[in-house]
Amino acid sequence: xxxxxxxxxxxxxxxxxxxxxxxxxxxxxxxxxxxxxxxxxxxxxxxxxxxxxxxxxxxxxxxxxxxxxxxxxxxxxxxxxxxxxxxxxxxxxxxxxxxxxxxxxxxxxxxxxxxxxxxxxxxxxxxxxxxxxxxxxxxxxxxxxxxxxxxxxxxxxxxxxxxxxxxxxxxxxxxxxxxxxxxxxxxxxxxxxxxxxxxxxxxxxxxxxxxxxxxxxxxxxxxxxxxxxxxxxxxxxxxxxxxxxxxxxxxxxxxxxxxxxxxxxxx
Amino acid sequence: xxxxxxxxxxxxxxxxxxxxxxxxxxxxxxxxxxxxxxxxxxxxxxxxxxxxxxxxxxxxxxxxxxxxxxxxxxxxxxxxxxxxxxxxxxxxxxxxxxxxxxxxxxxxxxxxxxxxxxxxxxxxxxxxxxxxxxxxxxxxxxxxxxxxxxxxxxxxxxxxxxxxxxxxxxxxxxxxxxxxxxxxxxxxxxxxxxxxxxxxxxxxxxxxxxxxxxxxxxxxxxxxxxxxxxxxxxxxxxxxxxxxxxxxxxxxxxxxxxxxxxxxxxxxxxxxxxxxxxxxxxxxxxxxxxxxxxxxxxxxxxxxxxxxxxxxxxxxxxxxxxxxxxxxxxxxxxxxxxxxxxxxxxxxxxxxxxxxxxxxxxxxxxxxxxxxxxxxxxxxxxxxxxxxxxxxxxxxxxxxxxxxxxxxxxxxxxxxxx
Numbered sequence: 028x029x030x031x032x033x034x035x036x037x038x039x040x041x042x043x044x045x046x047x048x049x050x051x052x053x054x055x056x057x058x059x060x061x062x063x064x065x066x067x068x069x070x071x072x073x074x075x076x077x078x079x080x081x082x083x084x085x086x087x088x089x090x091x092x093x094x095x096x097x098x099x100x101x102x103x104x105x106x107x108x109x110x111x112x113x114x115x116x117x118x119x120x121x122x123x124x125x126x127x128x129x130x131x132x133x134x135x136x137x138x139x140x141x142x143x144x145x146x147x148x149x150x151x152x153x154x155x156x157x158x159x160x161x162x163x164x165x166x167x168x169x170x171x172x173x174x175x176x177x178x179x180x181x182x183x184x185x186x187x188x189x190x191x192x193x194x195x196x197x198x199x200x201x202x203x204x205x206x207x208x209x210x211x212x213x214x215x216x217x218x219x220x221x222x223x224x225x226x227x228x229x230x231x232x233x234x235x236x237x238x239x240x241x242x243x244x245x246x247x248x249x250x251x252x253x254x255x256x257x258x259x260x261x262x263x264x265x266x267x268x269x270x271x272x273x274x275x276x277x278x279x280x281x282x283x284x285x286x287x288x289x290x291x292x293x294x
Numbered sequence: 295x296x297x298x299x300x301x302x303x304x305x306x307x308x309x310x311x312x313x314x315x316x317x318x319x320x321x322x323x324x325x326x327x328x329x330x331x332x333x334x335x336x337x338x339x340x341x342x343x344x345x346x347x348x349x350x351x352x353x354x355x356x357x358x359x360x361x362x363x364x365x366x367x368x369x370x371x372x373x374x375x376x377x378x379x380x381x382x383x384x385x386x387x388x389x390x391x392x393x394x395x396x397x398x399x400x401x402x403x404x405x406x407x408x409x410x411x412x413x414x415x416x417x418x419x420x421x422x423x424x425x426x427x428x429x430x431x432x433x434x435x436x437x438x439x440x441x442x443x444x445x446x447x448x449x450x451x452x453x454x455x456x457x458x459x460x461x462x463x464x465x466x467x468x469x470x471x472x473x474x475x476x477x478x479x480x481x482x483x484x485x486x487x488x489x490x491x492x493x494x495x496x497x498x499x500x501x502x503x504x505x506x507x508x509x510x511x512x513x514x515x516x517x518x519x520x521x522x523x524x525x526x527x528x529x530x531x532x533x534x535x536x537x538x539x540x541x542x543x544x545x546x547x548x549x550x551x552x553x554x555x556x557x558x559x560x561x562x563x564x565x566x567x568x569x570x571x572x573x574x575x576x577x578x579x580x581x582x583x584x585x586x587x588x589x590x591x592x593x594x595x596x597x598x599x600x601x602x603x604x605x606x607x608x609x610x611x612x613x614x615x616x617x618x619x620x621x622x623x624x625x626x627x628x629x630x631x632x633x634x635x636x637x638x639x640x641x642x643x644x645x646x647x648x649x650x651x652x653x654x655x656x657x658x659x660x661x662x663x664x665x666x667x668x669x670x671x672x673x674x675x676x677x678x679x680x681x682x683x684x685x686x687x688x689x690x691x692x693x694x695x696x697x698x699x700x701x702x703x704x705x706x707x708x709x710x711x712x
Contacts (some may be wrong), residue, residue, distance in 0.1 A: 071554050097374050173568075177374070180559060181567035217577075257567075258376070260384040267385065268555025275548045282541040289537055293332060294528060294701055 052204050054219040060194070061186035062247065066186075066254055070269075072262050073255050078109040080234055081252025084245050086119075087232050089175060089222035090166060094155035098256055101149040107262035108255055113149075120147040125154045151254035159256075168209045170222030179250070179257040186254045190217035196225035297567050300327050302453035324510050329528035331516035335696050337407040338514065339542035340400050346543055348502060352495050355439075362442065364488035366481035370569040388558040390506040394436050395561040396550045398584035401429060407617075410636055412624030413515040419616035421508045422502060426612045432500045438491035440582055444484060445566030450579045452479045452487070458592075461599040467571065477571065518701055519624025520694055526697035537664040578653060586650030589642050589705050591674070593654060594667035604671065618678050620686030628692040632685050639677045642670040 065074040069169040082103070085095070100120035103111045111119065119261075136142050157163040165173050172213050173181075182188045195215040206212045210220035227242045227249075231276065234240055255261070301319040303309040305361040312319055361380050363372035376383035405425070408414055414422035441452045456473050460466040475482030522528055529535070553560055561583060565576045580588050588605045595601035626633040656663045662669060695701040 047495050097371075097378065102378075177567045181564050185564075216380065264384060264388075264555055264558070268551065271551050271555060275551060276542055279541065279544040279548065282537065282544055286537045286541045289533055293534065 054204075054217075055190070056217045056219070057195075057214045058269055059184040059191040059215060062187055062190045062250075064247075064251060064254065066251070069265060071086055071265070075110055076236060077248045077251040078238070078255055079111065080238060080245075081248035081250070081255075082109050083234070084227075084232055084249040085175070085252055088226050088245075089249065090153070090156060092156055092163075092172040092229060093175045094118060094157075094172075095256060096152045096155060096174050099149070100147055100151055100153070100155045100165070102259060104149075105232075105259070108259055109252070116149060118150055120151065123147040123151075123154060125151055145183060148292045172223070175253055175256065175259045179254045181257075185214065186250050188215070189249045190246050192221070192245055193227055193250070198240075299323050324506075324531075325536075326530065326532045328510065328531040329513065329522070329525065330531050331514055331522055331527060331698050332519060332529045332534075333516050333518060334514060334535070334538075335476075335517055336542060337403065337411075338516075339539045339669050340404040340407065341509075342539040343400045343543050343546050344397070344404060345502065346547075347400055348495070348499060350389060350393045351397060351497070352499070354386050354393065357386050357497065358390055359492060362488075364442070364482050364572070365486050366444060369442065369484060385554070388554045392550065392558060392561065393554045394439065395553070395582070395584065396546070397432065398436070400546070401432065402584070405429070406640060409513055409524070409625045409639075411517055412519050412619065412621070412626070414616045415519075415619060415624050416616070417512045417516060418509075421505060421512075422616055423613055424505045424508055426609070428498055428501050428505060429612075430609060431494055431501065433490060435494040435498065436582065436584070438487040439495070441484065441487045442491060443566060444570045444639055446568045446570060446576050447563045447566040447579070449479060449572065450485060450568035450576055451581055454579050456483070458598075458605075460535050461602045463599070467548075480572075514699060515624060517625060517627060518695060518698060519628070520698065523697050524699065530692045580651060583647065583651070586648075587646035589648075590646040590648075590650035590667040591671045593650070594664050594671055608671075608674060611675065615678060615682070618682045620683050621689065621691070622686075623691040623694065628694055629685075629689055630692065631689045635677060635685060638673065642673045642677075646670045646674070 065071055065077065088096075100123075103109055104113045104116040105121060105238040125147045127135070127145040130143060138292045150195040157166060158169060167177060169172070179185050179189055187269055192213060192215050194198070198212070198213060198214055200206060200214075200219070204212070204219065207220045210222055211224050212219060213221040227245045229242055230240050232240050232245060258264075263275075299319055299322075301312070301316075301322040303312045303318070308318055311317065330389075358376065361372065361376045363369055373387070376387050378384075408422060408425070437451075437455060441448045442551065456470055456479060459473060460470040463471060471477060471484070474480065475486060515526075516522075563580060580586075588608060591608055592601040592605045595604055621629060621632065623629055626636055646667060649670070651665045652663050654664065658666075
């Protein structure tokens with residue numbers, strides 16, 4: 028496939044650090060850490076405490092650079108999610124400013140030309156940190172922080188991958204591996220050079236429930252939150268699955284009995 | 295078998311209707327009394343399962359189309375809105391996405407069953423050929439459908455596949471441009487793919503009607519591959535096969551539900567949860583699993599045009615099978631040589647699928663997979679164009695049983711309770 032080889036070469040040339048290849052080190056990403064999460068398995072649910080703490084980490088740390096466009100404030104009080112109370116969700120929304128609709132005179136800015144803002148409501152999506160892609164890149168050394176609404180589903184390795192990235196900044200780069208300028212070493216990221224500096228610091232957030240905010244704890248919590256953001260209907264899905272399976276197995280049993288009875292002398 | 299109709303209208307209304315539009319007679323003859331060989335095994339339940347799959351895809355698809363927006367700027371978000379904001383949208387979409395994989399799983403079993411028991415042989419050639427046409431339509435529909443979520447794999451898959459047409463000499467590039475409706479895959483492409491994705495399933499439904507019609511003339515083949523000789527060889531379709539098909543259908547639905555509820559992204563690619571970006575090519579562009587064997591053939595050939603011809607030829611070949619098989623015996627049960635070549639063929643298909651899923655330059659046990667794919671492709675064609683005609687002439691088949699009833703009940707039980 029000419030097209031594919033061509034585009035592959037292009038991507039390799041553009042994205043992968045050439046320095047690493049020059050040293051002859053295989054910079055294929057490491058296998059993600061085997062972190063266990065409460066939402067795994069056919070009966071797994073999201074840990075409510077981890078979701079609420081994870082939202083705090085997202086809000087105070089990630090949201091500075093990353094959008095989560097597919098999330099709305101009303102998701103925060105929905106069943107199967109962090110399950111804040113409606114009052115809490117409203118308060119969380121009200122603390123965030125979003126661009127206001129045109130006022131009665133049709134203006135979108137005040138007399139000084141500053142855009143009109145209003146408090147967010149439950150109906151609003153989480154506002155992005157930058158107005159557009161160029162602004163995001165300009166503020167992040169040319170790199171685009173990806174939208175986090177589906178990050179867990181959009182990466183091979185899922186929750187374990189995101190967790191490994193968040194906790195993988197402290198490993199020592201092997202001798203001979205040169206970290207590219209303005210990049211950071213993370214062996215769980217393809218090519219080992221990542222544009223994001225280590226986002227989490229020990230006690231970087233203060234949990235209101237008294238949980239000790241180690242880097243691992245914050246990573247575990249925020250990954251739980253992001254897993255829910257990717258798959259907000261997971262708990263409903265598994266509940267439905269259980270009922271459906273039970274029904275189908277009973278139905279199969281009845282049909283099998285009918286089948287055996289009818290065919291008794293026919294084969 | 296299309297014998298004389300046994301329908302007997304009971305009420306005045308049924309007599310009135312029967313004289314004008316004999317729909318009840320059709321249902322009675324094809325779905326109730328239809329004489330069916332009494333020895334059909336589990337592999338014969340997949341016809342019913344496939345009808346179910348088509349129904350699921352059409353019903354869930356129609357509902358999805360109510361919420362989906364065929365616009366390059368909005369498609370991705372509209373799919374995500376279905377997952378989050380539409381009541382049970384997640385269920386409908388996961389059923390549709392996994393339903394496609396289930397559909398192909400069932401169709402492959404159905405096709406290999408037909409190959410093994412010689413169901414394509416006279417007088418059932420047309421059933422087989424119509425089936426190949428359905429398979430082709432299914433592949434086209436699945437491809438169009440995979441493009442619609444407008445994720446990275448959607449976009450790049452569409453780019454790779456439509457670019458295949460540019461391999462055609464002289465007019466290739468014009469054909470590609472004509473397919474795209476633009477100079478690259480874009481909004482115009484997405485819109486026409488959506489239109490075709492909505493249209494083709496109904497064409498499939500029509501062709502399935504022909505497939506079943508053609509089946510009801512000679513009647514079912516069976517694992518013995520011998521003709522029905524007396525009424526003792528058959529059972530009425532209802533209730534015997536309705537209950538058997540229903541049981542196995544429910545087992546199939548349990549598998550289906552397992553994926554939908556517990557591993558809905560099993561067949562998916564994480565890249566397709568990233569919005570389409572024409573500026574960033576994913577490191578590996580992989581089609582859905584059911585197209586992988588053909589993808590492996592395409593990639594194993596260094597010349598693009600030749601690759602496209604081989605890939606197309608692999609499907610066109612299927613049309614000629616009824617005449618490539620020279621054996622007078624249908625079922626591989628009685629063809630000791632053919633049976634072995636058949637299983638080797640099945641292994642080759644799986645091997646091709648495996649190669650298609652790996653990186654182009656991958657190797658296993660020091661063997662470059664591209665060579666594995668080349669040898670498997672060679673066998674694929676050799677199986678149909680050389681082995682089938684030759685084996686049919688040189689093979690000594692085993693002795694066929696006298697009748698289906700005799701094989702089921704043994705020699706002395708000539709009068710089963712019926």
